[in-house]
Amino acid sequence: MLDRATPSVTKKLMKKYNLFPKKRLGQNFLLDRNVLIKIADSCGIASHEYVVEIGPGLGGLTQELSARSRGVLAIEIDTSLEPALMELASENNNVTFLFQDVLKVNIEAELRRAFKLEQMVPYQVCANIPYNITTPIIFQLLEECPNMQAATLLMQKEVGDRILAAPGNKEYGRLTLSTAYYADVKHIMNVSRNCFYPQPEVDSSVLRLIPNKIKRYPVKNEEIFRKLLLVAFQKRRKTILNITSGFFNISKEETRNILTEIGLKEELRPENLSIEDVIRLVNAFVQ
Ligand code: SAM
Numbered sequence: 001m002l003d004r005a006t007p008s009v010t011k012k013l014m015k016k017y018n019l020f021p022k023k024r025l026g027q028n029f030l031l032d033r034n035v036l037i038k039i040a041d042s043c044g045i046a047s048h049e050y051v052v053e054i055g056p057g058l059g060g061l062t063q064e065l066s067a068r069s070r071g072v073l074a075i076e077i078d079t080s081l082e083p084a085l086m087e088l089a090s091e092n093n094n095v096t097f098l099f100q101d102v103l104k105v106n107i108e109a110e111l112r113r114a115f116k117l118e119q120m121v122p123y124q125v126c127a128n129i130p131y132n133i134t135t136p137i138i139f140q141l142l143e144e145c146p147n148m149q150a151a152t153l154l155m156q157k158e159v160g161d162r163i164l165a166a167p168g169n170k171e172y173g174r175l176t177l178s179t180a181y182y183a184d185v186k187h188i189m190n191v192s193r194n195c196f197y198p199q200p201e202v203d204s205s206v207l208r209l210i211p212n213k214i215k216r217y218p219v220k221n222e223e224i225f226r227k228l229l230l231v232a233f234q235k236r237r238k239t240i241l242n243i244t245s246g247f248f249n250i251s252k253e254e255t256r257n258i259l260t261e262i263g264l265k266e267e268l269r270p271e272n273l274s275i276e277d278v279i280r281l282v283n284a285f286v287q
Contacts, residue, residue, distance in 0.1 A: 026130025
């Protein structure tokens, strides 16, 4: 089988199908087989498991996922890649491609349809995700994919650093807290920009997100939790007294009392709060 993650095969495929890398779609192809093997190995995919890949590109990672799993559903927005990917599908009969914008599809419904599953089964996501829509993809996976067992994602290092940031750090924010609420996060590896064609301006990292199905500390209202994070980190220099009093539309006096009751100092700023603090805060203000 052709190794699609080499410069020569990539060039050959691009020439054959008159393709060129599209920057607006974040097309930076990972051309290092050892890195692809490490990423796929880190998923620990069982042979009976299905995998969803987002943005297969020319199929370098798809080849690794296909070799390890029961089936791969690969969702790609760029229809010009279809002939090159169909060639791969003809060599790997457990791979199905869906040419759509991943942000507009119901991933679990498509997985069921692709493999004619009578009921939903646990599955993993593994992908080198496009730079321009990294955050929306992460939110989609964490909030809309209840049966997903884990997502192993290659992303720009700066986004990975934001997810892994500690309180008080300038990278610490909405993405850190939302991810921490929905999942346990593990750093797998960093990947140099030199491994990609075309070479991006930044390095990347691979993170594995494992959704925590049973939350240790659930929030009473997830919608309010999400909205509060959005508002709080738009005003990160404001104190939590001002943010919560404005957000919940209650007097400073009453807000102060509630914050004291739950042991949070009113002059703290959102970046000082741990995920447990935010949950405590939401639950104290929501009936
Ligand atoms: N998996 C390949 C690799 O590792 O070499 C390509 C990864 S490349 C960083 C990102 C891929 O995502 C591209 O193939 C791009 O066309 C695709 N893509 C971009 N936006 C997308 C979207 N909204 N839905 C699905 N795929 C998308």
